[in-house]
Amino acid sequence: xxxxxxxxxxxxxxxxxxxxxxxxxxxxxxxxxxxxxxxxxxxxxxxxxxxxxxxxxxxxxxxxxxxxxxxxxxxxxxxxxxxxxxxxxxxxxxxxxxxxxxxxxxxxxxxxxxxxxxxxxxxxxxxxxxxxxxxxxxxxxxxxxxxxxxxxxxxxxxxxxxxxxxxxxxxxxxxxxxxxxxxxxxxxxxxxxxxxxxxxxxxxxxxxxxxxxxxxxxxxxxxxxxxxxxxxxxxxxxxxxxxxxxxxxxxxxx
Numbered sequence: 563x564x565x566x567x568x569x570x571x572x573x574x575x576x577x578x579x580x581x582x583x584x585x586x587x588x589x590x591x592x593x594x595x596x597x598x599x600x601x602x603x604x605x606x607x608x609x610x611x612x613x614x615x616x617x618x619x620x621x622x623x624x625x626x627x628x629x630x631x632x633x634x635x636x637x638x639x640x641x642x643x644x645x646x647x648x649x650x651x652x653x654x655x656x657x658x659x660x661x662x663x664x665x666x667x668x669x670x671x672x673x674x675x676x677x678x679x680x681x682x683x684x685x686x687x688x689x690x691x692x693x694x695x696x697x698x699x700x701x702x703x704x705x706x707x708x709x710x711x712x713x714x715x716x717x718x719x720x721x722x723x724x725x726x727x728x729x730x731x732x733x734x735x736x737x738x739x740x741x742x743x744x745x746x747x748x749x750x751x752x753x754x755x756x757x758x759x760x761x762x763x764x765x766x767x768x769x770x771x772x773x774x775x776x777x778x779x780x781x782x783x784x785x786x787x788x789x790x791x792x793x794x795x796x797x798x799x800x801x802x803x804x805x806x807x808x809x810x811x812x813x814x815x816x
Contacts, residue, residue, distance in 0.1 A: 613704050613731035614738050614763040626764060629656060631669045631778035633764035640759070644782060653780035658759060663746025665756040669765050669780070671772035672737040678775065679730040679737060683708060686728050703757050704729050709747075727753070729760065736767040736778065 617633070626633035627642070634642060634656070645655040645666070657666040672678040683699065686708055690697045695712030707730070711723040727742040740760050746753035767778065 613761055614733065614765055616734045616736070617764055617766040618734070620764055628783050629653075630781040631766050631768075632656060632667065632780060633766065634658065635759060635762045637759070644780075653782070654777060656780065658756065659744070660755040660759060661752070662744050662749075663752045663756045664743045665746070665760055666741040666743070667760070667763065668739050669767075669778040670737045670739070671767065671774060671776040671778060672732055672735055673774050674735055676732050679706065679732055682730060682737070682739065683728070686710070702727070702729060704731050704760070706730075729757075731760075733765055734767065736765045737775070738763065738765055 620633075623633060625636055627636050629642075630653075637660075639660065641659045643657040643659075644653050645657060646652065647654050655666050655668045657664055670678070683706060687697050687699070687710075690708075690710045690712060693712045695710055697708055697710040700707055700709055708728040709725075710728065711725040714722055714724040716722040725743075725747040727747050729740045729742060731738050731740075738760075740756075742753055742756055744752070746756050765778070772778075
């Protein structure tokens, strides 16, 4: 399995690429959705509602990739990228790709009283609208979620939309945000793999007192090494200067 993310033009995030002693995955491709595409609601009627777990709910870390505040289930055919802030060199998110879908995850501290996701939903919605995007609140597998799209320029020069779904789950003094991209943002069947992965993520909150919505500490797995991953143009992100819903802030500090 490979861990890493390439540097994106105009982004504050750099990337680290490291390898861990697990299965090797093929490189994934991020693309802009066609102009006619629109977010598709997940089929929640036939899926049991359950979400990520707290560290206290598992017996051991066996079978997980340890990223500090997040334990990611190890599996074949998935790639994990570490999003690094250029200034602080801090890991600020993980992006996991499975087949044609991707999900970016970020863990935050949260008050015991709950209600964090409702506040975050409103902030993301405002951010997308300010980017001249469109957003719709729908009911998904994990409850309320946002289907969003913002204008972009496709690789062939045509105008189109970059589409994403924002999902969230609140646990014991923590909150996990996920941004579903790729085919998973517009195709419910393609999203099932990353939704299932999201439901199995374990959050390690720790006992330290933290202010609400403080980003929990993420780090590369122990023993991981940087690796050079050859990329051709078809495997690179669209570098067009367009807003990305995945970059919508959770708070002014992130």
